[in-house]
Amino acid sequence: MEVLLQIAVGLLFFRLFTTETLASAALQGLRSLSPGDSLSVENEEDFLISTNGTFTSGFYKVGTNAYCYSIWFTNSADRTVTWMANRDRPVQGKQSKLIFEKNRNLLLADAYGTIIWQTNTYNQEPVRVQLQETGNLVLLNQTGGIIWGSFDSPTDTLLPHQSLRKASMLVSARGPDNYSSGYYNFHFTDNNILSLIYNGPELSSIYWPNPDVSIYDQGRTPYDSSRNTTLDEHGYFMSTDNLNFNASDYGLGPKRRLTLDYDGMLRLYSLDEAHGSWNITWSANIDVCNVRGLCGKYGICVYAPKPSCMCPPGFQMTDPSDWSKGCSPKFNPTCNDSEFVQLFHTDYYGYDLVNTGIGKSFAECKNICLANCNCKGFSITSIQGRGIATLKAFYLMELRGLQSLSPGDSLAVEKEEDFLISPSGAFSSGFYKVGTNAYCYSIWFTYSANRTTTWMANRNQPVHGKDSKLNFKKNGNLVLTDAYGITIWETRTFNQEPVRAELLDTGNLVLRNQNEDIIWDSFSNPTDTLLPHQVLTRDNMLVSAKGPNNYSSGYYMFHYDDDNILRLVYNGPEISSVYLPNLCVDIFKSDRTPYNSYRSATLDEQGHFQSSDRLNFSASDYGLGPKRRLTLDYDGMLRL
Numbered sequence: 001m002e003v004l005l006q007i008a009v010g011l012l013f014f015r016l017f018t019t020e021t022l023a024s025a026a027l028q029g030l031r032s033l034s035p036g037d038s039l040s041v042e043n044e045e046d047f048l049i050s051t052n053g054t055f056t057s058g059f060y061k062v063g064t065n066a067y068c069y070s071i072w073f074t075n076s077a078d079r080t081v082t083w084m085a086n087r088d089r090p091v092q093g094k095q096s097k098l099i100f101e102k103n104r105n106l107l108l109a110d111a112y113g114t115i116i117w118q119t120n121t122y123n124q125e126p127v128r129v130q131l132q133e134t135g136n137l138v139l140l141n142q143t144g145g146i147i148w149g150s151f152d153s154p155t156d157t158l159l160p161h162q163s164l165r166k167a168s169m170l171v172s173a174r175g176p177d178n179y180s181s182g183y184y185n186f187h188f189t190d191n192n193i194l195s196l197i198y199n200g201p202e203l204s205s206i207y208w209p210n211p212d213v214s215i216y217d218q219g220r221t222p223y224d225s226s227r228n229t230t231l232d233e234h235g236y237f238m239s240t241d242n243l244n245f246n247a248s249d250y251g252l253g254p255k256r257r258l259t260l261d262y263d264g265m266l267r268l269y270s271l272d273e274a275h276g277s278w279n280i281t282w283s284a285n286i287d288v289c290n291v292r293g294l295c296g297k298y299g300i301c302v303y304a305p306k307p308s309c310m311c312p313p314g315f316q317m318t319d320p321s322d323w324s325k326g327c328s329p330k331f332n333p334t335c336n337d338s339e340f341v342q343l344f345h346t347d348y349y350g351y352d353l354v355n356t357g358i359g360k361s362f363a364e365c366k367n368i369c370l371a372n373c374n375c376k377g378f379s380i381t382s383i384q385g386r387g388i389a390t391l392k393a394f395y396l397m398e399l400r401g402l403q404s405l406s407p408g409d410s411l412a413v414e415k416e417e418d419f420l421i422s423p424s425g426a427f428s429s430g431f432y433k434v435g436t437n438a439y440c441y442s443i444w445f446t447y448s449a450n451r452t453t454t455w456m457a458n459r460n461q462p463v464h465g466k467d468s469k470l471n472f473k474k475n476g477n478l479v480l481t482d483a484y485g486i487t488i489w490e491t492r493t494f495n496q497e498p499v500r501a502e503l504l505d506t507g508n509l510v511l512r513n514q515n516e517d518i519i520w521d522s523f524s525n526p527t528d529t530l531l532p533h534q535v536l537t538r539d540n541m542l543v544s545a546k547g548p549n550n551y552s553s554g555y556y557m558f559h560y561d562d563d564n565i566l567r568l569v570y571n572g573p574e575i576s577s578v579y580l581p582n583l584c585v586d587i588f589k590s591d592r593t594p595y596n597s598y599r600s601a602t603l604d605e606q607g608h609f610q611s612s613d614r615l616n617f618s619a620s621d622y623g624l625g626p627k628r629r630l631t632l633d634y635d636g637m638l639r640l
Helices: 002-026 361-368 396-400
Strands: 038-040 055-063 066-073 079-085 099-100 106-108 116-119 127-130 137-140 145-151 172-176 178-188 194-200 205-207 229-231 238-239 256-260 266-272 277-283 302-303 309-310 315-316 326-330 378-381 385-392 410-412 427-435 438-444 453-456 469-472 478-481 487-490 500-503 509-512 519-521 534-535 542-547 548-560 564-572 574-579 599-602 608-611 628-632
Touching: 002 137, 055 079, 055 127, 055 178, 172 256, 238 385, 277 478, 361 378, 427 453, 548 628
Parallel strands: none
Antiparallel strands: 038 099, 055 066, 066 079, 099 106, 106 116, 127 137, 137 145, 172 178, 178 194, 194 205, 229 238, 256 266, 266 277, 302 309, 315 326, 378 385, 410 469, 427 438, 438 453, 469 478, 478 487, 500 509, 509 519, 534 599, 542 548, 548 564, 564 574, 599 608
């Protein structure tokens, strides 16, 4: 009995000693930084500590000779990170520093002095950097006002008192030991709904709230466009779209965090400070196998009995260490392949190529797929032997323009003859006057009376009417510079070896290499207009002009939302809302579908517009002949 007692006392003493030692070590950190101060990656004592020691901020090791400037819970066993400044650009383990410069900018520099991250608070007069007890790293002015805070730029975690707004989001980590940005996002979509989104290399789609169920039936509402969320210390989460929930251990006491984990699951955690471990107190109601991208391309999520991934017959894991990279065929697929592998109770969500309609037999579905080289397979919903198959007046001088530019060539704003012309003369590209002594490098219809523009490189930053130039540099970069030589716009095609810049008859300005491959093109970066053969994708959008004579970016947008629907959106200074399609009408009743997450829309020369969400329409003068453009006008109206 005596021995047991001694052991118990010894254990108690050791535990108290360990806790006090950890707390003591943590409290040795700095309380603040002043202009001129810095933290060095080599010095373990170089870190900030919050008032009561709850949070620590310093260099966090993320790999071999790789560090991120981070914030973490001091008393969690694994130093759980809540924020990272440079998650996608770690710095070296020597000579890297966090510097609070005397010009009041807080920056992170690597071993070579290269700026990796910064707050851009030049001359805003912050006098102190401090880590608050809430976990917010802030820059304060002389009156204690916050000039900059890490809470406004979250990574994968939301803390109590931190808000998620229209301009911020949570982005998951890539893996359990890979802190770089992953493929899962949690943010407000354009219809004001907080959503979990898979944003992978090829596909993007919402997986929560359930896209197959009306948002109203899931207790959400799109009618508050202020877009704001709060998580309080009790464990209560509230959002403007009516997403409200409580922690299972609701009440004051535990330290809490809401984290979008690397597996795409949103979880609320409470800290057990006695052991430094985390308990899950709430999680989004999601069937794990419905988390998009979990098993990657061609991968299949199965329950055995826990969720796990597998490859279909004839396929193998692309990367044995990363299921998100999916499966690859062990064979060389060709258009002549005629064998199919049957997979029961399986669906490849987001890969829909075309819906064949009702009344097709299995054989008919198979033949439709075999006739389409883009079809990798098909799914069929059987109804009594039949089913629905889804496969996955112009100036003469204007015709004297240049046909192309070579590295070293340039176009000057002062010279009216300095412009590019397409082979047939349909389009011109040069400096376009947008105001008094203000020019934008643009593309326009040569034969339109008012030289209607279809694209602008620098719509929000016009250049002067003297000494401004478009330079095709010898390093392969196409650059627009103003009268002072400052770079206003560029293609960033350094060292990609383009040999020619030319304007195509489609209205596309392109850079080509020696193999005639297009390295860069204006079609991939539209302004307010879509032309025939130009594609609207998940990565671009149309943005209206500000007014009839104001070509700068306006408040109206036309793009694919996270639910794969093409929408017209008003994105004003204070509020943002969808106005087409009608939010009061279910998208399925509007003949749209969210089930193709390739997100692609095209306009052909005959005047037919077709989108992957089934937004299809034709010009009233449908047919070959007229030049066409689809434009989002300054008044927010989309017109062909």
